[in-house]
Amino acid sequence: MDRRTLMRGGLATALLAPGLARATEPALIAIRTDPAQVFRTTVCLRPFRAAGPRIEAETVGRKQVIHNYGHGGSGWSLSWGSADVAVGLAMQSSPRKVAVIGAGALGLTAAITAQRAGAEVTIYAKERFPFVRSARATGIWSPDSRVAQTATMPADFPVQWERMARTSAAMHESFVGSAGNPVEWMDYYTLRDPEPEPAITEPAIPEPFDPGFAYLNDRLRGLMPAYGSVAPETTPFAATQVRRGANLTFNIADYGRQLEADFLLAGGRFEHAEFHAPSDLSKLKEKVIINCTGYGARALWKDESIVPIRGQIVWLAPQEGVHYGCYRDGIGVLARRDGIVVQDFGPDEAFGWNDANETVDPLSAQATLEKLKAVYRA
Numbered sequence: 001m002d003r004r005t006l007m008r009g010g011l012a013t014a015l016l017a018p019g020l021a022r023a024t025e026p027a028l029i030a031i032r033t034d035p036a037q038v039f040r041t042t043v044c045l046r047p048f049r050a051a052g053p054r055i056e057a058e059t060v061g062r063k064q065v066i067h068n069y070g071h072g073g074s075g076w077s078l079s080w081g082s083a084d085v086a087v088g089l090a091m092q093s094s095p096r097k098v099a100v101i102g103a104g105a106l107g108l109t110a111a112i113t114a115q116r117a118g119a120e121v122t123i124y125a126k127e128r129f130p131f132v133r134s135a136r137a138t139g140i141w142s143p144d145s146r147v148a149q150t151a152t153m154p155a156d157f158p159v160q161w162e163r164m165a166r167t168s169a170a171m172h173e174s175f176v177g178s179a180g181n182p183v184e185w186m187d188y189y190t191l192r193d194p195e196p197e198p199a200i201t202e203p204a205i206p207e208p209f210d211p212g213f214a215y216l217n218d219r220l221r222g223l224m225p226a227y228g229s230v231a232p233e234t235t236p237f238a239a240t241q242v243r244r245g246a247n248l249t250f251n252i253a254d255y256g257r258q259l260e261a262d263f264l265l266a267g268g269r270f271e272h273a274e275f276h277a278p279s280d281l282s283k284l285k286e287k288v289i290i291n292c293t294g295y296g297a298r299a300l301w302k303d304e305s306i307v308p309i310r311g312q313i314v315w316l317a318p319q320e321g322v323h324y325g326c327y328r329d330g331i332g333v334l335a336r337r338d339g340i341v342v343q344d345f346g347p348d349e350a351f352g353w354n355d356a357n358e359t360v361d362p363l364s365a366q367a368t369l370e371k372l373k374a375v376y377r378a
């Protein structure tokens, strides 16, 4: 999720709701933050394109390639809607067989969508779950997180984005209640204190670098449950303003497996393959190819419009009774079933911008846990 949305008190779609007092507030348990709870730390790159995801057809030799990559911090969220657009382009020539390159969130959803459109599908990929970058995402509905740049996106992008987001939401919701909980609703809390009055002598704070990300969630007003105020004293949080909403959470360990299983059950095949240049695609037997290579498209297609935006996640073992998400001052937590993901979103939106370093930073991981501790009352 992006900082701006979170600071506004949850999804913009739900901003104007009155207080959401429940007859009985759930007894929230503070997350144990000691380092002994950590079972791994991961790094991932958001494949950001200023113009938005590339979803278009290109002829490469005798092949028709449909690109479907560059979804920034919104890849899981927009996956099904993006697949709908890409597969629509792929099926224009009514191919019997379709190849999909890539087995991340975008590749699997495109492959399943192509099967439902009547194609026999083979996925060619260098990595599969759990080794794809999609496996290292936060796992929350965040359809406009670092998805495009206001100044650069095409004029019709917001309309296409809205269609993709609405299609995706409906598909994600269709998994709620399935065995293994690939997708579920989870309470999400946004926490803040009143802004302190600025001291007259305070030095001016430099404006943070703002890549000019497009924020489009206002177009989805009413799609997600509303956020509203909660009495802070009924919570363990060290904040004077607490708002609670609900958000779709992706338990990615299970979601990835379920998508792979659905694909295989419908007769899909995986083949291990690595492509080094577009000309390598001539080796495939399929004439129509959907290219879902994510950040990998930067090297494969020499697409330098892809900017990596780095994010690091500290994973705590699941804790009994802890089943919510919260955000405060740049720290976001989501207590998923496959691990509690803790992420430092940094001082401003540009955190991780153009940083392709996928090595874990242990010092920053330690600092993330310290910051999480401060989210709770002592």
Ligand SMILES: Cc1cc2nc3c(=O)[nH]c(=O)nc-3n(C[C@H](O)[C@H](O)[C@H](O)COP(=O)(O)OP(=O)(O)OC[C@H]3O[C@@H](n4cnc5c(N)ncnc54)[C@H](O)[C@@H]3O)c2cc1C
Residues within 6 Å of the ligand: 001, 043, 044, 045, 046, 047, 068, 069, 070, 071, 072, 073, 074, 075, 076, 077, 078, 101, 102, 103, 104, 105, 106, 107, 124, 125, 126, 127, 128, 132, 133, 134, 135, 136, 137, 138, 139, 140, 141, 142, 143, 273, 274, 275, 276, 292, 293, 294, 295, 296, 297, 300, 309, 310, 311, 312, 313
């Ligand atoms: C820290 C972090 C948190 C995030 N949290 C969220 C979130 O909560 N919600 C959300 O919606 N999005 C989130 N995102 C964004 C999301 O993770 C990405 O947009 C999404 O994973 C991109 O998926 P993909 O399938 O395009 O790429 P990938 O998952 O990278 O998959 C690419 C596939 O292509 C294959 N491939 C690549 N190059 C080649 C090649 N040359 N030859 C053969 N195969 C190749 C790979 O092996 C892989 O199978 C987050 C991103 C980060 C970094």
